[in-house]
Amino acid sequence: MEYVIQTLMGALGSVGFAIVFNTKGKRLGFFFLGGALAWAVYLLCVHNGANMFVGLMFATMTAGLSSEILARVIHAPVLISLVPILVPLIPGSDLYYCMDALVRSDKETFLVRGTSAITAAGAIGLGIICTTALSHIVFSVVRHIHRTAK
Amino acid sequence: MSTEELVQLSTNSPDAVLACILDMGELLLTNGGEVFRVEDTLSRLCAAYGFQKINVFSITSSIVLTVECPDGKILTQTRRIVTRGTNLQCVTQVNALSRQLCMSPVPVAEFQKKLEEIRKEKTYSKPVMAMGYALISCVFAVFFGGSWLDGLAAAISGLVVFFAQQMIGRLRMNNLLENLLVSAFTALAVVLLVRLGIGHSPAKITIGNIMLLIPGIAFTTSLRDMINGDTISGLIGISEAAIKAIAIAIGFALVLAQMGGAL
Numbered sequence: 001m002e003y004v005i006q007t008l009m010g011a012l013g014s015v016g017f018a019i020v021f022n023t024k025g026k027r028l029g030f031f032f033l034g035g036a037l038a039w040a041v042y043l044l045c046v047h048n049g050a051n052m053f054v055g056l057m058f059a060t061m062t063a064g065l066s067s068e069i070l071a072r073v074i075h076a077p078v079l080i081s082l083v084p085i086l087v088p089l090i091p092g093s094d095l096y097y098c099m100d101a102l103v104r105s106d107k108e109t110f111l112v113r114g115t116s117a118i119t120a121a122g123a124i125g126l127g128i129i130c131t132t133a134l135s136h137i138v139f140s141v142v143r144h145i146h147r148t149a150k
Numbered sequence: 151m152s153t154e155e156l157v158q159l160s161t162n163s164p165d166a167v168l169a170c171i172l173d174m175g176e177l178l179l180t181n182g183g184e185v186f187r188v189e190d191t192l193s194r195l196c197a198a199y200g201f202q203k204i205n206v207f208s209i210t211s212s213i214v215l216t217v218e219c220p221d222g223k224i225l226t227q228t229r230r231i232v233t234r235g236t237n238l239q240c241v242t243q244v245n246a247l248s249r250q251l252c253m254s255p256v257p258v259a260e261f262q263k264k265l266e267e268i269r270k271e272k273t274y275s276k277p278v279m280a281m282g283y284a285l286i287s288c289v290f291a292v293f294f295g296g297s298w299l300d301g302l303a304a305a306i307s308g309l310v311v312f313f314a315q316q317m318i319g320r321l322r323m324n325n326l327l328e329n330l331l332v333s334a335f336t337a338l339a340v341v342l343l344v345r346l347g348i349g350h351s352p353a354k355i356t357i358g359n360i361m362l363l364i365p366g367i368a369f370t371t372s373l374r375d376m377i378n379g380d381t382i383s384g385l386i387g388i389s390e391a392a393i394k395a396i397a398i399a400i401g402f403a404l405v406l407a408q409m410g411g412a413l
Contacts, residue, residue, distance in 0.1 A: 009293040013361070016286035022239045022273045056208070076242040079184060083238065083367060090370055092361045093294045099399035117369075125373035 003043055003078070010088030011036035016099045018084040027081075030070055034085035038063040042089065052125045059089055060127025069120070091120035151330050163258055164201075165218045171195045172259040175206075176229050177244045177268060182236035185210060185375060185383045191248045210234070210383045237366070245267045276316070280352045283312040283362055291358030296351055303340070303349030304358030310339040311362050333401025335362060341409045352391040356402065363398050365391035385402045 012124050014035030024030070026069035041062045045055035067081035076079070101109035174187045174195060188208045192215060196204040201217035208214070216226040247264055256264070275281070287308025288301040296304070314335040318328050340355050349355050372387030 004168060006293055009289040012289040013293060016282050017367075018238075019274060019282035020279060020286065021236045024239065024274075075246075077187070077245050079182075079187070080238045080242055081235070083182070086370065088293070088360075088366070090367060092290065092364060093357050095364050095369070096357050096360050096396060099395050100402075102396070103399045103403035118372055118373075121370045121373040122377075124370050125377045128374045129377050 007036050007039045007043070010039040014084045014087045017087045021083065023080065023084070027074055027076075030074070031081065031084040032108060034063060034070065035080060035088050038085055039088040053119055056089055056120055056123035057127040057130075059082045060086065060124045061131050063089070064128055064131030065135075068131065078132075088122060089120075089124055091117045094120060164217075164223070164225055165227075165311040167199050167261075168196075168201075168215065168217065168225055168256045170258060170265065171199070172213060172215055172227055172229050173265050174244055174248060175208065175215075176231065177265070178236055178241060179210065179213065179231045181209070181240040181244075182234070182238065183241045183244070184216055184371070185380045186378060187245075188213065191245070194252050195248060198255050208211055208383075209380075210386045237273065239271065239273075240268060241273065280309055280312045286309040286362055287311070287358040289358075290361040291354050294354060294357045296349075296354030296358065300349045300351055300354045301358070303343040304355045306343060306348070307339040307355060307359050308362060311336050326393060329363065329394055330401040330404075333398045334405050336363070336403040337405035338409075341405065352406075360398065365394050370396075 011032045012035075014031045018028055018031045038059045042055045042059035045058050046052070050058070063085045064078075064082060067078045067085055070081040071078045094113050096118055098110055098113035101107075101113060171192055175192045177183075178188050178191060179185075188204045192206045192208075192213070193204045196206075196217050200220055200221065203216075203218040205216045206213070210306030211231050213229045213231070214226070215228070216224065218224050247268065251261070260322070273279075284305040287309075288305035290303035292298065292301045312334060314332045318331050321328075334363050336359050337356070340349075340352055340359065343349055343355070344352050368387050369391040372384045372391060374384075375381075375387060
């Protein structure tokens with residue numbers, strides 16, 4: 001139950017950022033679903049023994065894949081869907097505790113949380129690049145087949 | 151438009167055409183488009199308008215564009231990008247316009263009109279934006295383990311963040327100082343709310359608020375830029391994010407040290 005609420009909240013966070021970033025209309029519903037899916041995948045990975053890096057990477061790849069599909073449904077660049085959908089994955093609490101530690105000059109917590117934030121952001125970045133490359137290959141192949149079939 | 155007409159266009163008023171194309175890049179960069187999207191869009195547009203030997207270089211704070219006109223003249227224009235925000239609607243529209251222009255280029259006057267249309271496009275009204283801020287604060291306070299009461303407190307202090315940003319933004323002062331002041335006001339609101347009995351855990355409420363302020367998205371996209379090969383843009387983004395995070399931390403610390411209680 002706790003996880004269900006967390007997933008719903010994360011998804012609402014996606015919608016909230018989509019509004020602040022000035023996206024309108026039915027897209028908001030897609031972003032809600034995308035955000036929920038991304039966080040659900042993360043929870044699933046972590047509960048099956050994956051570490052944070054792997055979990056975030058898989059979650060990002062799910063988000064990336066949904067954005068690639070969404071981009072073709074709503075006729076807008078991938079970025080438009082990807083930014084809101086990734087919101088629940090962003091290491092907000094790590095960044096918060098990291099800077100809190102910095103101000104209190106608690107070097108140990110600063111290092112632990114800081115490394116964690118950088119690892120998370122790295123995992124997300126890598127996930128994005130992987131899906132971009134993957135979809136590029138897939139769509140090139142599809143286009144090639146399409147052309148040779150004609 | 152036929153090829154001859156295109157050649158004529160880029161020979162007669164190449165400066166104006168190039169300025170319009172750079173406007174597209176500027177709109178993309180100032181509204182949250184990626185660096186590689188800017189470079190890609192600009193080179194496609196230049197090719198569509200019949201320029202040759204197209205060289206685009208862009209980082210988060212600048213665009214440099216050098217092209218060769220059909221008559222052999224070489225032109226360079228640059229743009230300095232100062233303020234950046236995120237307006238995904240605008241990025242979508244610039245992208246759509248760029249696709250349309252690449253298929254069928256239009257004369258300069260029409261190009262300028264279309265750019266003006268995108269610039270004038272309405273954003274959400276302030277009350278809706280404020281609601282968005284409240285929603286984000288509330289859900290992330292609960293997301294990171296706060297109670298529903300903490301969520302309520304975060305929603306209220308989320309509104310404080312919005313109005314503080316609006317007011318302080320008008321003063322047009324240094325970016326760092328601006329973030330510091332907004333954070334200090336927010337921390338004050340959080341402390342007062344907890345003292346009034348709304349919310350239990352100041353830390354969870356603050357995390358909800360901080361999702362609005364903290365450059366989490368900037369941090370993540372910078373890492374992506376670096377992995378993607380846009381190292382300079384990535385470094386600029388990460389340094390900006392770090393400085394902003396420190397300003398926010400100091401803002402919160404200033405108030406909390408005076409009012410007592412850990413973050």
